[in-house]
Amino acid sequence: MSRIAVVVFNLGGPDRPEAVEPFLFNLFNDPAIIGLPGPLRWLLAKVISRRRAPVAQEIYRELGGGSPLLPNTQAQVDALQAQLNDGTDDYGVFIAMRYWHPRAAKAAREVAAFAPDQVLLVPLYPQFSTTTSGSSLKEWHKEAKAAGISAPSRSLCCYPEEPGFVAATAAKLREALRGLEHETAPRVLFSAHGLPKKIVEKGDPYQWQVEQSVAAVVKAMGEVNLDWVVCYQSRVGPLEWIGPSTDAEIERAGREGRPLIVVPIAFISEHSETLVELDIEYRKLAEDSGVPAYVRVTTVSCDEAFIGGLAKQIRAIAASDRTICSQDRGRICPARWSGCPQAPHEAPDQGAAD
Ligand SMILES: C=CC1=C(C)c2cc3[nH]c(cc4nc(cc5[nH]c(cc1n2)c(C)c5CCC(=O)O)C(CCC(=O)O)=C4C)c(C)c3C=C
Ligand SMILES: [Fe+2]
């Protein structure tokens, strides 16, 4: 049996207060986030990260000073590895974070030591964005080359309608609906991390794939009659971002006297954007705006259907002779987007962060 290295990608988060500013610097110095020439971007990243650090430190203080993203990702990796190996030890699963440790360079050295026959690249983002999966895959290819990894690699580009992800999200939403005791019907806010509008206008498929995920969850809810909206949170900086914003939707629900159920649709584990922004800041905004009830659905995290679905997708790419984007129908990039890094794999730099 062949040895298969699975590299999972996520954003990364600072593990202590002093890490907040360098973490933010790494984020804003990424050409996928700020598309300026090197020296100018470096300077801007220095300025923005210094200015943003106290605000972000306050956010992470609510979580004990650092982000829980790495331990939560590790728990997912353990669950995934157990599902994949199922009595064998063919699969080794490695974590590569984009902006804080463990970064791609370390993961690439570990993968090289594992000496795999093939490498499967799995972004922990169901929807593809140049700013997340694209940026991580681009960095991976550079570091894999530097580490001398010669085994062929293929990636799971995106899985916005993956049945396990959709079923897990729908089950959590159903549970929240059952638990909400209020005479007025709730509004469901499917909340995703936002993006600057100009990134979407350049062809980034993220917003389109967020909408695909929401449509799939609504369909999976079957007969339940939902009043739902897709909205976008976590805006930073002066640019115009895609909307409607989650905070504007919360205020509207307050004016209309509607209870709210908030469903994270682009985050698959808990971190600052769910535990602080959704659970503390937006809950307070809801109270202040007169929203009669506010329930936040938890992320799919280690849910069996989600991890099982991911494992199924990974086995499918391991057995396939080409990379697969949205697995359920085995098609090439559903975005039909030239920047999709999955094919042809010989040209991994194609478009991803440019
Ligand atoms: C779907 C996932 C994400 C997209 C798309 C995304 C784009 C994006 N993010 C920023 C700026 C920041 N993001 C920050 C935190 C953060 N972002 C994501 C995911 C996506 N980002 C996650 C999972 C996290 C949490 C990390 C953690 O807590 O561990 C932050 C830092 C926190 C803060 O200062 O508020 C910034 C800054 C931009 C500019 C962007 C697209 C251009
Ligand atoms: Fe972000």
Ligand SMILES: [Fe+2]
């Ligand atoms: Fe794709």
